[in-house]
Amino acid sequence: MSEYPGDDSTPIPFVKIYGELQVAPAPTVHVGEDVFLLVELINMGTAPSKHGDTLTGFLTYQNGVIHQESIDYPEIGANGSTWRHMFKFDGHYVMTEGEWEMGAMVTLANTIGEVQDDKRITFTVSPREH
Numbered sequence: 001m002s003e004y005p006g007d008d009s010t011p012i013p014f015v016k017i018y019g020e021l022q023v024a025p026a027p028t029v030h031v032g033e034d035v036f037l038l039v040e041l042i043n044m045g046t047a048p049s050k051h052g053d054t055l056t057g058f059l060t061y062q063n064g065v066i067h068q069e070s071i072d073y074p075e076i077g078a079n080g081s082t083w084r085h086m087f088k089f090d091g092h093y094v095m096t097e098g099e100w101e102m103g104a105m106v107t108l109a110n111t112i113g114e115v116q117d118d119k120r121i122t123f124t125v126s127p128r129e130h
Contacts, residue, residue, distance in 0.1 A: 011078065014045030014116075015053065015106050018082055021121040023102060031097055031128045035059070037087040037121075039104040043076040050075070052109030057087035059094075060101045067093045097125050 022038040029035050037057050043049055051072065058068035067089055076083045087104075094100070105118035 011046035013049040016117045017119045018042035023123045029125050032091045034091045035089050037102045040084045042082045048075045059089045
């Protein structure tokens with residue numbers, strides 16, 4: 001049975017990053033402080049997501065990846081279900097002031113590493129206050 005009239009295809013998950021990424025602490029990150037990236041995923045597909053689908057968060061400075069982490073996210077139900085995750089990057093990675101970037105990307109198990117969605121956000125690291 002199809003999900004929609006005239007749709008004879010197999011139901012599939014379609015997981016995307018929902019809304020904008022959020023960086024904390026906000027509005028100011030200082031050199032040596034832990035920094036956090038909040039990501040919310042939404043499944044706009046007609047089937048739940050599968051085991052092995054991954055969310056990767058990364059921290060970059062001057063186009064170089066300073067640190068990244070990947071997790072297998074839990075099953076996200078079909079038709080608009082959401083799930084949130086917070087990545088924590090230890091302060092020892094935030095080693096210099098300037099313009100930094102954090103990002104997230106979603107890959108699905110059945111696409112062999114093909115990126116389903118990705119977003120990035122820039123933020124400024126200020127000198128440590130004394």
